[in-house]
């Protein structure tokens with residue numbers, strides 16, 4: 118006897134059906150639901166972390182200028198993050214793709230409204246990128262990959278349109294951090310509320326259930342704190358965005374590495390790496406514990422990250438950068454190369470090369486006052502990124518283009534005629550290395566001089 122009814126699991130395993138459901142979900146409630154005309158917040162740090170110059174330098178110590186670069190926002194939603202990418206990378210072109218036609222329409226309108234008519238958006242699944250015909254320097258795929266029926270197909274799709282030297286930033290939801298939320302989702306699924314695209318009726322029922330669960334019920338304790346005291350509209354948005362989210366799945370670090378392995382991509386680092394330092398989970402650092410002091414250095418990067426998520430899964434996203442394997446990025450500068458100042462070229466971070474910052478330099482010199490360069494990038498590293506008027510005079514030339522390390526040292530020595538040359542050299546080096554630690558300046562190692 119044949120069974121006409123396919124089991125539900127088979128229907129939900131069908132990638133086309135899953136994609137259709139997700140596209141409908143985001144046509145019904147495009148994300149994020151920010152008004153088109155809303156300007157980006159005046160948040161220098163946001164621009165800094167969306168800047169290709171920052172990302173290439175953090176991951177590979179490579180210096181690049183965003184001008185002329187091609188950026189893909191894969192799963193762009195309503196284009197809010199595409200707007201941030203465009204603003205952070207003047208001269209670069211942003212292209213967005215998404216499977217929700219409504220979202221693509223809103224993204225197009227948003228970037229046009231903000232004067233970025235050069236950006237373009239297309240209705241296209243990430244898995245279909247190999248047919249797209251463009252090659253990108255940077256691919257941003259934020260809050261999307263975990264929706265894909267097969268995330269590896271998405272990674273392969275992006276890899277196919279990534280330039281040989283390009284970088285992908287993407288993320289998965291954390292299975293450990295969202296464990297309670299996945300239980301809440303499973304309960305609503307069992308009650309039939311995620312069967313079809315959940316709309317106002319289902320959202321209302323789910324909200325009523327969450328509000329009326331006893332306050333000590335485990336799933337409520339672990340998932341509903343954000344909603345306590347929130348307005349009804351905000352609670353409805355939590356329900357739609359998290360509790361009735363179709364296609365949401367959580368992953369672990371070993372699963373993430375296995376996906377990269379299958380897609381033949383190389384892990385470059387975690388985007389919020391400060392949250393993934395296993396040593397920081399200990400009161401006095403791990404070195405005080407003999408066993409860990411011996412064991413931790415022997416662990417792979419994957420194992421160290423996995424330990425972090427097992428002990429302290431605080432990050433909602435496993436947010437990472439990756440690239441083609443074996444990328445030859447050449448030699449990076451080191452202390453020795455700084456000794457030969459003619460091999461190191463110093464760049465001001467591209468977000469600091471503009472009239473506003475140039476004026477800051479000039480005012481610092483004329484009024485003999487200090488200048489907080491980190492402030493322009495939204496970074497606060499104590500006094501390390503604050504320079505005095507003499508340093509401003511030394512570095513002003515970087516507004517016109519990069520300079521050799523040795524030229525900056527020579528300029529510094531000329532500004533301190535009374536100082537011993539070795540002392541001037543040491544203080545100039547200290548200044549530049551401090552600024553480099555905050556990426557206010559970027560060092561580029563030039564190839565060795567070939568003998569005549």
Ligand SMILES: C[S@@+](CC[C@H](N)C(=O)[O-])C[C@H]1O[C@@H](n2cnc3c(N)ncnc32)[C@H](O)[C@@H]1O
Pocket residue numbers: 136139140143148149191192193194195197198214215216217220241242243244258259260261264265
């Ligand atoms: C949570 S939203 C994120 C939007 C945007 N990246 C952001 O962070 O603001 C997820 C988006 O991914 C899109 N999406 C889901 N699966 C996709 C796929 N296979 N290909 C392209 N876009 C997809 C959805 O339509 C939705 O707009």
